[in-house]
Amino acid sequence: ATVERYYPIGSLKDAYYRAARPTGAAVEKQFDLCLVAQFKPSARFTFSDSFELLTQHLARFCNTHPTTLCVALRNHPAQDPAAYALECEFFKTQLGESAQLFPNVPGAYTTYGLVDRSRVSISMHTTVLREGFGHGSRILSCNYTGNAEYDFPAPGPWALDDPAYEVFEQRLRCLLRASDEEYKTVCGEDPSDVRGY
Numbered sequence: 001a002t003v004e005r006y007y008p009i010g011s012l013k014d015a016y017y018r019a020a021r022p023t024g025a026a027v028e029k030q031f032d033l034c035l036v037a038q039f040k041p042s043a044r045f046t047f048s049d050s051f052e053l054l055t056q057h058l059a060r061f062c063n064t065h066p067t068t069l070c071v072a073l074r075n076h077p078a079q080d081p082a083a084y085a086l087e088c089e090f091f092k093t094q095l096g097e098s099a100q101l102f103p104n105v106p107g108a109y110t111t112y113g114l115v116d117r118s119r120v121s122i123s124m125h126t127t128v129l130r131e132g133f134g135h136g137s138r139i140l141s142c143n144y145t146g147n148a149e150y151d152f153p154a155p156g157p158w159a160l161d162d163p164a165y166e167v168f169e170q171r172l173r174c175l176l177r178a179s180d181e182e183y184k185t186v187c188g189e190d191p192s193d194v195r196g197y
Contacts, residue, residue, distance in 0.1 A: 011195065014131045017109035027116040032067040032176065033058070034118035035099070036111060036128050037074045037087065050144035050163075051124055055094040057142075057168045058122065062098065065173070069099045070118060072111040072128075076103040120175045125150040133158060134195025138175050138183055142168070154190040 021027075035058060038051050062069050071091050075084040084103060091101055104110050111128050115121045120138045123129055129139045130153070141152040144163045152159035160171055178186070 011131050017112040029119050031070045031118040033069045034114045034121040035071045036123035036126050053144050054142050057165050059095050071101045072114045073103050130195050134191050154194050
């Protein structure tokens with residue numbers, strides 16, 4: 001077969017989530033920050049140490065700035081009790097008791113809902129951040145691996161590769177302070193370029 005033109009579409013999973021949401025109503029922000037979990041308990045993953053550094057930065061930020069934080073976990077206790085327990089232990093150790101941990105409920109699009117209900121969503125190179133960015137959510141994608149392959153596809157205030165805490169703090173404060181109009185102006189056409197709907 002000869003393909004004359006490719007039309008990228010998606011994300012299918014996010015489209016299912018959006019179709020199940022009530023239409024027309026604005027989503028109320030319940031949290032300042034949402035950490036999208038990328039915890040994998042093994043040193044063989046190149047981003048394990050990098051994700052740990054990200055959680056340390058986030059804990060320090062929340063201790064010095066009055067913010068609410070939720071964590072969208074990867075696991076659910078009914079699906080994989082051992083992995084869920086290990087994940088909860090990691091985040092409680094890294095972030096303390098103030099972070100609200102949400103298990104990933106199968107079929108409920110838990111992570112998408114938390115991204116919608118948070119002012120800024122933070123992680124590394126998860127697809128969820130790209131999808132959130134594509135429909136206008138504020139994100140901070142932190143690539144502390146030193147590998148450009150994990151960089152966010154659109155440079156801007158939502159993409160960070162400098163591992164210094166001071167840079168993380170300044171960037172996150174700017175994202176939290178910006179008005180919706182300011183953020184939209186800075187984004188320009190980048191959201192639709194990263195993820196079209």
